[in-house]
Amino acid sequence: MIDVRVSSELQATVFAFKTAAPNVRREMRKAARQEINKIWAPGLRSRADNRMERQVLVRGARAKVESDTFSLQAATSQRALSGGLDPYSQWPGVEFGATTKVREVYVYSRRAGRSFPRDQVAGAQFKPRKKSGYVIYPTVRDVGPKVVAAWVRGAVRGIVKSTEMETV
Numbered sequence: 664m665i666d667v668r669v670s671s672e673l674q675a676t677v678f679a680f681k682t683a684a685p686n687v688r689r690e691m692r693k694a695a696r697q698e699i700n701k702i703w704a705p706g707l708r709s710r711a712d713n714r715m716e717r718q719v720l721v722r723g724a725r726a727k728v729e730s731d732t733f734s735l736q737a738a739t740s741q742r743a744l745s746g747g748l749d750p751y752s753q754w755p756g757v758e759f760g761a762t763t764k765v766r767e768v769y770v771y772s773r774r775a776g777r778s779f780p781r782d783q784v785a786g787a788q789f790k791p792r793k794k795s796g797y798v799i800y801p802t803v804r805d806v807g808p809k810v811v812a813a814w815v816r817g818a819v820r821g822i823v824k825s826t827e828m829e830t831v
Contacts, residue, residue, distance in 0.1 A: 665807075679818060681731055687822060690824050691817070691825075695726075695733065695816075696726050699813045699817065703802075704724045710802050715757060715788065719757045720758060723750070733814050735810065737799050758796045760797065761791075761792060762792050763789075767781070
């Protein structure tokens with residue numbers, strides 16, 4: 664969370680968003696969203712090590728910009744993967760890892776109806792548990808200041824673009 668009270672530039676940006684005309688505000692949000700997306704999605708892509716992280720966490724990564732705030736979104740795809748994993752609701756296992764659990768299950772043979780014990784490892788496809796995350800959280804730490812600067816830059820570009828459109 665970023666506190667805008669510590670920076671006069673951020674306070675001015677929030678004030679500009681709140682006091683601008685609706686069409687100017689629309690251009691400011693659009694430009695800010697484009698600026699943030701240029702940083703956020705590539706940052707996630709560079710951190711994702713394997714195919715599962717790219718499909719679950721990076722797909723659907725975007726910025727949501729409102730009049731006085733913005734949010735970085737990842738793992739928003741609601742399209743299930745081929746194995747049935749739903750990225751939107753089951754992303755924490757990919758981001759934070761999992762503790763593997765071994766349990767014994769019985770597999771029945773087709774011949775003679777006999778059963779044989781076999782170990783099944785739940786969560787083997789995930790990395791080991793890590794509280795600080797593997798992709799999203801480290802990316803936010805790295806690109807956070809750049810994203811705030813992009814938000815301000817995008818707001819300014821939106822104001823400039825809307826004034827150019829009005830003068831033409």
